[in-house]
Amino acid sequence: MGGHLVTVATCNLNQWVLDWEGNLNRIVESIHIAKAAGARLRVGPELEITGYSALDHFHELDVYTHSLEMLSILLQDESTHGILLDIGMPILHRNLRYNCRVICLDGKILLIRPKMWLANDGNYREMRHFTPWMRPRETELFHLPKMLAELQGETHVLFGDAVISTPETAFGAETCEELFTPKAPHIDMALDGVEIITNSSGSHFTLRKLDTRLQLIMEATRKSGGVYLYANQQGCDGERLYFDGCAMIIVNGDIVAQGSQFGLKDVEVVTATVDLEEVRSYRAAISRGLQAATSDARYQRIQTPFELAPEDDDADIEKRPTLPMQPRVHPVEEEIALSGGCYLWDYLRRSGTAGYLVPLSGGIDSCATAVIVYSMCRIVMDAVEEENQQVIEDVKRLCQYSQGVLPKTPQELCNQIFTTIYMGMKKQSSRDTRQRAKDLAEAIGSHHVNLDIDEVYEAQKKLVVNTLNFEPRFEVEGGSNQENLTLQCLQARIRMVTAYEFGQILPTARGRPGGGSLLVLGSANVGESLRGYLTKYDCSSADINPIGSIDKADLKRFIAWAEKEFDLPCLHEFLTAVPTAELEPITENYVQSDEADMGMTYEELTTFGRLRKLNKLGPFAMFQRLVHDWSIDRKHVEGDTAPHYTPAQVAEKVKRFFHFYAINRHKMTTLTPALHCNDYSPDDNRFDLRPFLYPNFWKSWSFKRIDMELKKIEKKRASKGK
Ligand SMILES: Nc1ncnc2c1ncn2[C@@H]1O[C@H](COP(=O)(O)OP(=O)(O)OC[C@H]2O[C@@H]([n+]3cccc(C(=O)O)c3)[C@H](O)[C@@H]2O)[C@@H](O)[C@H]1O
Ligand SMILES: Nc1ncnc2c1ncn2[C@@H]1O[C@H](COP(=O)(O)OP(=O)(O)OP(=O)(O)O)[C@@H](O)[C@H]1O
Numbered sequence: 001m002g003g004h005l006v007t008v009a010t011c012n013l014n015q016w017v018l019d020w021e022g023n024l025n026r027i028v029e030s031i032h033i034a035k036a037a038g039a040r041l042r043v044g045p046e047l048e049i050t051g052y053s054a055l056d057h058f059h060e061l062d063v064y065t066h067s068l069e070m071l072s073i074l075l076q077d078e079s080t081h082g083i084l085l086d087i088g089m090p091i092l093h094r095n096l097r098y099n100c101r102v103i104c105l106d107g108k109i110l111l112i113r114p115k116m117w118l119a120n121d122g123n124y125r126e127m128r129h130f131t132p133w134m135r136p137r138e139t140e141l142f143h144l145p146k147m148l149a150e151l152q153g154e155t156h157v158l159f160g161d162a163v164i165s166t167p168e169t170a171f172g173a174e175t176c177e178e179l180f181t182p183k184a185p186h187i188d189m190a191l192d193g194v195e196i197i198t199n200s201s202g203s204h205f206t207l208r209k210l211d212t213r214l215q216l217i218m219e220a221t222r223k224s225g226g227v228y229l230y231a232n233q234q235g236c237d238g239e240r241l242y243f244d245g246c247a248m249i250i251v252n253g254d255i256v257a258q259g260s261q262f263g264l265k266d267v268e269v270v271t272a273t274v275d276l277e278e279v280r281s282y283r284a285a286i287s288r289g290l291q292a293a294t295s296d297a298r299y300q301r302i303q304t305p306f307e308l309a310p311e312d313d314d315a316d317i318e319k320r321p322t323l324p325m326q327p328r329v330h331p332v333e334e335e336i337a338l339s340g341g342c343y344l345w346d347y348l349r350r351s352g353t354a355g356y357l358v359p360l361s362g363g364i365d366s367c368a369t370a371v372i373v374y375s376m377c378r379i380v381m382d383a384v385e386e387e388n389q390q391v392i393e394d395v396k397r398l399c400q401y402s403q404g405v406l407p408k409t410p411q412e413l414c415n416q417i418f419t420t421i422y423m424g425m426k427k428q429s430s431r432d433t434r435q436r437a438k439d440l441a442e443a444i445g446s447h448h449v450n451l452d453i454d455e456v457y458e459a460q461k462k463l464v465v466n467t468l469n470f471e472p473r474f475e476v477e478g479g480s481n482q483e484n485l486t487l488q489c490l491q492a493r494i495r496m497v498t499a500y501e502f503g504q505i506l507p508t509a510r511g512r513p514g515g516g517s518l519l520v521l522g523s524a525n526v527g528e529s530l531r532g533y534l535t536k537y538d539c540s541s542a543d544i545n546p547i548g549s550i551d552k553a554d555l556k557r558f559i560a561w562a563e564k565e566f567d568l569p570c571l572h573e574f575l576t577a578v579p580t581a582e583l584e585p586i587t588e589n590y591v592q593s594d595e596a597d598m599g600m601t602y603e604e605l606t607t608f609g610r611l612r613k614l615n616k617l618g619p620f621a622m623f624q625r626l627v628h629d630w631s632i633d634r635k636h637v638e639g640d641t642a643p644h645y646t647p648a649q650v651a652e653k654v655k656r657f658f659h660f661y662a663i664n665r666h667k668m669t670t671l672t673p674a675l676h677c678n679d680y681s682p683d684d685n686r687f688d689l690r691p692f693l694y695p696n697f698w699k700s701w702s703f704k705r706i707d708m709e710l711k712k713i714e715k716k717r718a719s720k721g722k
């Protein structure tokens with residue numbers, strides 16, 4: 001029989017790919033915390049032994065050998081006994097690679113459950129690394145390697161799609177993506193009377209995604225009833241993704257416990273006491289009976305005498321079911337601040353470098369990058385205040401406080417590990433941008449360098465003058481377009497060389513103990529990357545870019561939010577300034593402007609960027625869509641804030657965008673790795689895979705089709721007298 005009050009645990013773990021012992025230690029620590037909280041079942045993230053993002057390392061046999069070795073250490077560690085464990089790791093079975101859950105108890109394996117529906121969209125390539133288990137509710141024998149067979153006292157364990165039956169209930173596992181599929185395994189398990197479902201995830205962050213995840217999880221148990229335990233990685237495990245934790249426990253559609261989405265705890269365990277009788281009454285009250293009774297999905301149950309709810313515990317009247325709570329969701333601006341801040345901290349501490357350097361131009365993009373570093377310092381100082389020992393250790397190493405004196409404010413920390421550098425040109429740079437950069441640096445406390453690159457520029461330019469006997473001039477000085485571009489790109493590239501030069505020597509020159517290098521941060525955003533409005537291999541080429549998958553609209557929201565939330569009034573100036581590259585000389589009647597140069601506004605670029613990637617529209621479909629969305633006929637419709645253009649103007653805009661997109665796509669192939677935050681990201685290397693040598697779009701069939709459609713539309717409008 002058994003009791004009905006069960007204490008269960010799930011967790012966020014900050015795993016790191018191939019950090020075998022580190023990963024194992026964090027798993028063991030989570031088990032200790034779960035046990036101390038009285039939990040009898042603990043679930044951990046997907047592939048927690050290797051770290052989720054090992055990618056093509058999953059092709060290497062070492063990975064499977066070391067995973068088994070770590071599992072063997074875990075099973076032998078008696079401090080992990082006395083609780084049912086659901087551990088994530090890769091397993092080689094009959095020469096096929098599987099992404100598995102290993103369910104174990106008291107040093108023995110009960111079941112190995114391979115993932116059935118693999119994640120294969122966007123950043124995910126699980127089909128490249130693993131084989132899905134395509135036989136629902138079937139099992140076979142897994143031959144244990146010698147080291148595990150000795151521990152098990154048997155040569156084989158069950159491998160496949162089955163569930164575990166305890167004296168009082170049954171639980172089954174599903175893995176991450178399976179929850180996202182239309183016919184998720186939890187549906188059949190719930191129909192077959194399984195009351196607790198574990199979900200181990202390696203689920204990455206994108207802006208506004210938590211809503212979707214929450215809805216899916218709550219829906220899973222709202223429709224079928226049951227207890228759902230969600231575990232996830234948290235942090236940067238060695239790739240461009242940030243895993244946003246949020247371990248949760250849900251009962252019959254209500255959240256009863258929720259861990260942090262962003263945070264610096266390497267191990268965060270979430271526990272709750274749930275009442276199995278509530279699941280039974282809920283299931284009795286919903287329309288499920290007939291479907292359950294006629295369902296042919298019958299799961300093999302692996303019996304264990306281990307009680308999840310010892311009756312003795314029910315007699316303890318202090319124990320009571322955890323009450324439902326409202327889900328916590330951060331506003332999108334805060335998501336940018338927290339995801340970027342936490343990712344940068346993991347990257348910094350794990351890379352072993354001395355800090356960050358940002359070329360700060362006085363424009364909004366590099367400003368956003370700098371504010372994200374400041375956000376990191378704020379998050380770190382909060383963790384220091386909460387006495388997070390790992391963070392304190394990392395801060396001590398980075399800041400080299402031999403006396404153990406820690407910084408007291410985010411600004412103090414910022415000053416130790418963050419340099420901003422303004423690299424001006426006498427004729428091109430305005431006083432305004434130089435001042436804005438200086439003001440921001442002062443407000444966030446960064447170590448600020450203000451210099452001019454004219455001498456280097458002149459020396460480099462002389463190479464052409466002296467060697468080719470030709471003096472290139474800017475357009476405003478009467479030069480051609482090609483001369484104008486050459487001189488602009490020269491400045492831009494000198495900035496990149498200067499940024500790396502300073503990044504490498506600054507810690508030593510400042511007398512920082514240990515010396516080392518600063519990582520150079522980039523600030524290219526989605527719109528300008530798509531449009532190609534950047535110099536290849538200039539400051540857009542950096543070590544890592546925290547804003548590379550965020551478009552201008554989201555960035556501006558973030559800066560407006562940070563102005564208030566971080567109390568940085570100087571950010572206001574960045575929001576109202578006209579965006580300019582300052583690569584051409586400023587004259588009495590000419591100041592370079594991004595939007596004029598690009599032939600489109602950032603707002604329009606935001607729309608193009610999202611329709612291209614999220615809605616998957618090519619030139620013709622984009623025209624068909626925007627001719628309505630941006631219709632001139634809607635100009636006077638109240639509340640319509642979109643731009644308004646005639647059909648001919650829309651055609652011209654769409655063609656211009658795709659023309660520049662096509663001729664500049666090569667720039668995406670060398671772009672700095674960016675933290676992945678959005679499904680509209682143009683990242684060519686891992687996410688938005690495209691060719692980079694296109695035919696001339698002006699002569700393309702798709703542009704001709706736009707012209708044909710335009711003619712039809714104009715004819716119709718003319719007949720209506722428009
Ligand atoms: N199909 C292809 N496949 C591979 N590579 C290709 C290529 N076509 C050109 N290239 C290469 O790319 C080069 C042209 O690209 P690139 O050198 O970037 O030069 P380009 O795109 O001509 O000029 C840079 C543009 O970015 C603007 N901008 C705006 C804002 C800021 C900044 C800044 O830097 O701060 C720059 C600047 O005003 C200018 O319009 C060619 O010289 C060639 O080396
Ligand atoms: N005067 C400068 N001093 C330092 N860095 C600069 C300067 N001008 C440009 N940069 C660096 O080069 C990058 C690309 O320059 P660009 O003019 O394209 O700026 P952007 O991407 O629009 O960003 P921002 O809004 O920060 O100017 C900037 O993000 C910045 O990091």
Ligand SMILES: NC(=O)CC[C@H](N)C(=O)O
Nearest residue numbers: 119176177180202203204
């Ligand atoms: N690892 C996975 O299966 C993750 C897939 C899932 N679609 C997600 O984004 O969370």
